[in-house]
Amino acid sequence: MSNRDGIVIGLLGVGTIGSSVMRIIGERQRIISERLGCPIYIKKALVRDLDRSRDVDMSRLTTSVADILDDPEINVVIEVLGGENPAHEYIARAIARGKYVVTANKEVMAKHGLELLHQARENGVDIYFEASVGGGIPLIGPFRQDLAANEIVSIKAIINGTTNYILTRMAQSGTEFGAALRQAQELGYAEPDPTNDIQATDAAYKLAILATLAFRVPVRPPDVYREGIDRLHPRDFQYARELGYAIKLLAIAKRIGDGVEVRVHPAFLPNDFLLAQVNDVYNGVHVEGDLVGKVLFYGQGAGPAPTSSAIVADVIDLAQDLQKGVANRSVFKPNSALALLPMEAVRTRYYLRLQVADRPGVLAQIAKICGDNDISIASVIQKEVSDLAPFAEIVIMTHAAREDHMRAALVAMRLSSSVKEIGNFIRVEGND
Amino acid sequence: MSNRDGIVIGLLGVGTIGSSVMRIIGERQRIISERLGCPIYIKKALVRDLDRSRDVDMSRLTTSVADILDDPEINVVIEVLGGENPAHEYIARAIARGKYVVTANKEVMAKHGLELLHQARENGVDIYFEASVGGGIPLIGPFRQDLAANEIVSIKAIINGTTNYILTRMAQSGTEFGAALRQAQELGYAEPDPTNDIQATDAAYKLAILATLAFRVPVRPPDVYREGIDRLHPRDFQYARELGYAIKLLAIAKRIGDGVEVRVHPAFLPNDFLLAQVNDVYNGVHVEGDLVGKVLFYGQGAGPAPTSSAIVADVIDLAQDLQKGVANRSVFKPNSALALLPMEAVRTRYYLRLQVADRPGVLAQIAKICGDNDISIASVIQKEVSDLAPFAEIVIMTHAAREDHMRAALVAMRLSSSVKEIGNFIRVEGND
Numbered sequence: 001m002s003n004r005d006g007i008v009i010g011l012l013g014v015g016t017i018g019s020s021v022m023r024i025i026g027e028r029q030r031i032i033s034e035r036l037g038c039p040i041y042i043k044k045a046l047v048r049d050l051d052r053s054r055d056v057d058m059s060r061l062t063t064s065v066a067d068i069l070d071d072p073e074i075n076v077v078i079e080v081l082g083g084e085n086p087a088h089e090y091i092a093r094a095i096a097r098g099k100y101v102v103t104a105n106k107e108v109m110a111k112h113g114l115e116l117l118h119q120a121r122e123n124g125v126d127i128y129f130e131a132s133v134g135g136g137i138p139l140i141g142p143f144r145q146d147l148a149a150n151e152i153v154s155i156k157a158i159i160n161g162t163t164n165y166i167l168t169r170m171a172q173s174g175t176e177f178g179a180a181l182r183q184a185q186e187l188g189y190a191e192p193d194p195t196n197d198i199q200a201t202d203a204a205y206k207l208a209i210l211a212t213l214a215f216r217v218p219v220r221p222p223d224v225y226r227e228g229i230d231r232l233h234p235r236d237f238q239y240a241r242e243l244g245y246a247i248k249l250l251a252i253a254k255r256i257g258d259g260v261e262v263r264v265h266p267a268f269l270p271n272d273f274l275l276a277q278v279n280d281v282y283n284g285v286h287v288e289g290d291l292v293g294k295v296l297f298y299g300q301g302a303g304p305a306p307t308s309s310a311i312v313a314d315v316i317d318l319a320q321d322l323q324k325g326v327a328n329r330s331v332f333k334p335n336s337a338l339a340l341l342p343m344e345a346v347r348t349r350y351y352l353r354l355q356v357a358d359r360p361g362v363l364a365q366i367a368k369i370c371g372d373n374d375i376s377i378a379s380v381i382q383k384e385v386s387d388l389a390p391f392a393e394i395v396i397m398t399h400a401a402r403e404d405h406m407r408a409a410l411v412a413m414r415l416s417s418s419v420k421e422i423g424n425f426i427r428v429e430g431n432d
Numbered sequence: 433m434s435n436r437d438g439i440v441i442g443l444l445g446v447g448t449i450g451s452s453v454m455r456i457i458g459e460r461q462r463i464i465s466e467r468l469g470c471p472i473y474i475k476k477a478l479v480r481d482l483d484r485s486r487d488v489d490m491s492r493l494t495t496s497v498a499d500i501l502d503d504p505e506i507n508v509v510i511e512v513l514g515g516e517n518p519a520h521e522y523i524a525r526a527i528a529r530g531k532y533v534v535t536a537n538k539e540v541m542a543k544h545g546l547e548l549l550h551q552a553r554e555n556g557v558d559i560y561f562e563a564s565v566g567g568g569i570p571l572i573g574p575f576r577q578d579l580a581a582n583e584i585v586s587i588k589a590i591i592n593g594t595t596n597y598i599l600t601r602m603a604q605s606g607t608e609f610g611a612a613l614r615q616a617q618e619l620g621y622a623e624p625d626p627t628n629d630i631q632a633t634d635a636a637y638k639l640a641i642l643a644t645l646a647f648r649v650p651v652r653p654p655d656v657y658r659e660g661i662d663r664l665h666p667r668d669f670q671y672a673r674e675l676g677y678a679i680k681l682l683a684i685a686k687r688i689g690d691g692v693e694v695r696v697h698p699a700f701l702p703n704d705f706l707l708a709q710v711n712d713v714y715n716g717v718h719v720e721g722d723l724v725g726k727v728l729f730y731g732q733g734a735g736p737a738p739t740s741s742a743i744v745a746d747v748i749d750l751a752q753d754l755q756k757g758v759a760n761r762s763v764f765k766p767n768s769a770l771a772l773l774p775m776e777a778v779r780t781r782y783y784l785r786l787q788v789a790d791r792p793g794v795l796a797q798i799a800k801i802c803g804d805n806d807i808s809i810a811s812v813i814q815k816e817v818s819d820l821a822p823f824a825e826i827v828i829m830t831h832a833a834r835e836d837h838m839r840a841a842l843v844a845m846r847l848s849s850s851v852k853e854i855g856n857f858i859r860v861e862g863n864d
């Protein structure tokens with residue numbers, strides 16, 4: 001693929017992100033061209049429906065993907081369709097035809113990223129995906145390049161803006177989950193069907209991408225342990241505040257010996273951990289490397305402008321390679337010494353909220369269950385209740401314990417006559 | 433310069449940073465080589481004194497810079513001497529001989545960076561300087577690459593770990609400046625002669641580098657307005673806390689129309705601005721771009737391991753180019769439409785602490801001076817004093833006012849019989 005004609009782009013998808021990319025490349029064409037030393041333009045853009053009026057140059061729109069994939073003049077394909085199919089098929093076909101690809105598609109990259117990187121290498125081109133995680137926050141670049149000298153110790157990340165908005169509302173206004181979700185939907189921060197966000201599927205895709213790059217070990221979405229945010233209760237936020245914590249949906253990848261944990265679940269974060277201060281729709285990615293120490297990347301994780309920022313930066317980046325006729329600056333070499341760890345082996349501290357019978361000896365019984373399961377209690381809160389309340393509420397913070405031990409303890413507590421209900425249990429992650 | 437023999441490095445300087453680089457490249461040689469697909473090693477390292485025992489391979493040390501610069505096999509020079517000379521001369525000579533350069537030298541890059549980039553381009557090589565600002569925090573990469581699609585709106589940065597440590601001590605323990613400085617020196621966070629840190633010279637170098645890249649306008653160290661931290665008083669920290677602010681040494685570059693402000697001085701930051709939470713020796717760089725919105729980069733800004741992280745990443749980056757026989761991926765193209773703004777034209781809010789006569793009418797007089805100079809008062813604190821105290825203390829927070837108006841008001845206050853002393857005045861920067 002020659003660069004004689006400059007960067008000729010085919011755009012797959014003209015939704016909010018696609019229109020934003022078209023507008024920005026149009027408006028900044030002269031500046032970007034000057035920088036690259038060659039022309040750059042979007043030749044054709046794929047839409048489903050030509051009749052819908054759009055605020056873009058309609059003459060470039062097409063409903064036939066072949067108009068883009070079969071056009072030998074187009075050397076760069078930007079994919080912003082979203083979803084697994086047909087995006088995955090189009091990307092693979094573009095690479096097979098020797099086109100560079102820029103994608104914002106976390107699902108495709110999480111499920112098929114390594115195969116696509118390999119296919120790109122075979123075809124002498126490259127696939128760029130900075131926009132797939134964290135909107136415009138530089139993350140893929142840093143992991144592929146800037147932190148390359150490090151052995152990564154851990155990633156702790158707030159990488160889903162929708163759930164972070166909901167949790168911020170619940171923390172700041174005492175709102176119930178359902179009401180906070182409706183607020184997010186009204187503001188356009190949550191989709192009409194919010195399942196992928198709420199159930200942490202979206203965060204798991206993003207974590208799979210980051211963990212694969214950071215630890216050089218293939219992580220697929222089913223490898224990521226996943227818990228959503230819908231069982232969080234305003235009382236959990238009250239206790240968190242009292243105890244000096246925030247509650248966040250945290251994506252965690254952590255190296256333990258020759259193993260790597262990958263999990264997404266709600267977590268207590270101490271207030272003096274900077275991640276605890278990441279609020280509203282913002283994202284924050286905390287990385288620890290053996291050389292660099294602790295670094296944090298923070299910004300808006302979504303939206304047309306931030307996502308376009310990442311896409312256009314990727315185009316500028318690859319254009320420099322394309323002009324010089326090179327590709328594959330950074331090659332993924334898996335580290336075969338590492339293996340993924342099962343959730344059962346994870347060790348964390350826990351917050352545990354229990355409804356218990358209000359009678360003597362109950363705390364001793366619960367403490368015994370913990371002890372029998374090798375769980376050491378760090379602190380207990382039990383508040384006075386009125387004489388009329390038949391049950392009391394106990395909150396226990398544990399020291400670090402194994403997940404399988406905690407699960408066994410929870411089973412024993414459910415069987416115990418003293419425990420009416422497991423209110424909630426939430427893992428605690430520190431800045432360590 | 434061919435890559436047939438791989439990456440052959442000459443190291444200039446074997447102090448704490450240089451030894452760390454030697455050790456890391458030694459320990460990770462196999463992993464890095466596999467990644468690059470070619471060997472990598474440090475062939476020679478320049479020291480001043482061969483007799484001093486060092487924890488490195490002594491056989492590679494030399495006291496003659498010509499052993500490195502005149503060795504045609506060496507294709508990469510890493511400069512970690514620090515200081516302007518002879519580092520600048522050595523870097524220029526290395527480039528002239530067609531060697532790639534990696535430097536951690538903020539002074540050389542701030543004073544001569546654009547000329548060196550130009551010289552590198554002329555010689556078909558490149559100069560990398562990620563380690564010159566913010567230790568291992570990715571900053572140069574993001575500005576040159578990841579944020580390239582943006583018009584940068586502002587940079588607000590805590591980029592000097594020494595002063596941030598001192599200010600954190602003053603804020604958290606009520607320590608006086610002198611005592612906090614001595615603590616920093618005892619811990620090795622401040623040098624025996626701390627002038628460059630305290631007087632903000634170091635931060636000004638780093639800001640000059642970042643602002644040049646971000647706004648594509650040449651910024652030299654003398655262009656940066658500079659105020660140090662030595663006139664900060666424990667009482668300023670008390671008032672800041674009462675008012676909900678932190679005090680930080682802030683490096684600011686901000687676009688206003690066709691102008692760019694560049695300044696480093698102590699600043700009040702509201703507590704809900706994430707930068708206000710950047711404590712101890714940590715650095716934080718807050719960037720606003722027109723597309724990406726607000727992003728923050730946070731981490732350790734100094735130290736052998738973080739600095740080595742950046743240097744080795746630069747080596748890996750350039751090695752990919754060197755292997756493919758290309759250079760100058762990112763070319764600096766100045767934006768001639770922008771000009772630097774004088775400090776007098778800057779508009780900010782101010783905190784003003786005054787010792788005043790404790791008698792009726794004083795506040796009215798001060799308010800009149802402000803009004804006469806187009807300065808609008810946002811709030812006033814005046815505390816009750818004992819009958820015995822001859823003077824009272826007033827703290828004024830202003831709305832945004834021009835720097836030259838504020839200076840004129842300060843002159844008028846000094847001449848006023850009501851004002852005994854200007855305790856301090858500190859600019860206020862928000863998250864806007």
